[in-house]
Amino acid sequence: MPRPMPDFAGRFEKVSDRATSITSDIEAIQSYVAADRTIKKLSVAQMESVYEIAFMNVFCKWEDFLEQSFLRYMCGYTCTSGFMTPVSGAHYSSLAAAHTALLGGRDYILWHSPSQVKTRSRGFFAGSYHETVLASHESRLEQFSAIRHHIAHAQEHARRNFDVATMTLAGRRIPGGNAGRFLRGWTVDSKGDRVRWLNRISTEFKAVARQITP
Numbered sequence: 001m002p003r004p005m006p007d008f009a010g011r012f013e014k015v016s017d018r019a020t021s022i023t024s025d026i027e028a029i030q031s032y033v034a035a036d037r038t039i040k041k042l043s044v045a046q047m048e049s050v051y052e053i054a055f056m057n058v059f060c061k062w063e064d065f066l067e068q069s070f071l072r073y074m075c076g077y078t079c080t081s082g083f084m085t086p087v088s089g090a091h092y093s094s095l096a097a098a099h100t101a102l103l104g105g106r107d108y109i110l111w112h113s114p115s116q117v118k119t120r121s122r123g124f125f126a127g128s129y130h131e132t133v134l135a136s137h138e139s140r141l142e143q144f145s146a147i148r149h150h151i152a153h154a155q156e157h158a159r160r161n162f163d164v165a166t167m168t169l170a171g172r173r174i175p176g177g178n179a180g181r182f183l184r185g186w187t188v189d190s191k192g193d194r195v196r197w198l199n200r201i202s203t204e205f206k207a208v209a210r211q212i213t214p
Contacts, residue, residue, distance in 0.1 A: 005069065005077045009209040012065045016202045019057040023184075023198060026050055048180025051198050052151050055183050058198075059148045062205050063111040069213050070121070070130055074098040080214045085126040112148060114141040133211045141208070143168055144201055151179045170197070 026047065033039040042050075073084040075098050076091035083091070092098035102124075103109060111117060114134040121131040134141065143165040150162035159177045166174050166182055174182045183198040195203075 002076065002078045002083065003072075005072055005079050005213050007213075008065050008069050009206070009213050012061055012209050013206045015061045016058045016206055019054040019061075020199050020202050023051055023054050023196070045180075048178060048184055050180075051183040051196075052180040055147065055179070055198055055201070056151055058202050058205060059112075059144070062209070065209055066111045066117060066130070066212075070117075070124075071095055071098045071102065073128060073130070074102065074124055079129070084128045087122075087124060087126050112145045114138045114145075129212045129214070133208060137204075137208050139168075140204060144205070147179055147182070147201075150177065 026042070030041055030047070033041055072095070074086070074092050075095060076083050092101060102120075109120070115138065118131045118134050118138075121128045121134075125131070146158070146161040146165040149158045152158075162177055162179065163173045166172060170182070170185070170187065174185075183196065183201075185197050186194055187197050187200055189195045189200050189203060
């Protein structure tokens with residue numbers, strides 16, 4: 001009997017909102033204590049670090065969403081339009097079997113790159129949401145991935161890709177290549193509302209997740 005896809009998108013939304021709410025709460029506390037000189041405020045550098053941590057939390061949960069939904073499509077779980085057709089002709093009988101096949105003898109596989117996930121999807125499905133949805137959002141997701149890499153790695157290559165990402169997203173380089181400064185910075189969302197970049201990126205991730213598991 002077909003099994004419905006669990007609401008992984010809803011779970012991702014909750015953890016993303018929890019991560020971004022931390023930054024909102026801290027901003028509110030900073031404003032509250034500004035008038036009280038007996039309470040030491042967090043420094044700008046500390047605030048920016050909080051934004052980086054929150055972003056990494058969102059990104060890690062995004063990668064987990066991709067993997068968990070992929071595995072279940074491999075096992076024949078259904079979404080609103082039915083199930084994904086496997087290239088092998090048969091779905092896997094268990095999540096454990098699907099996971100073993102997905103790893104292909106490796107200890108782990110990466111999910112940060114939409115192009116890699118698209119290629120992976122073609123190896124298992126004759127067309128899938130992971131392939132088509134990620135393809136339609138590939139440029140944005142690659143830019144978000146570059147932010148993640150710059151936070152996680154100190155290499156000059158990661159810094160250069162971060163600069164390219166912020167130039168594409170915001171039209172400017174960030175002084176010092178500071179990812180937290182960028183994420184704390186202001187932009188506007190699709191509705192024209194003023195929001196932090198962290199919140200805008202989180203909202204875009206949530207929208208893509210809903211498209212992958214409709």
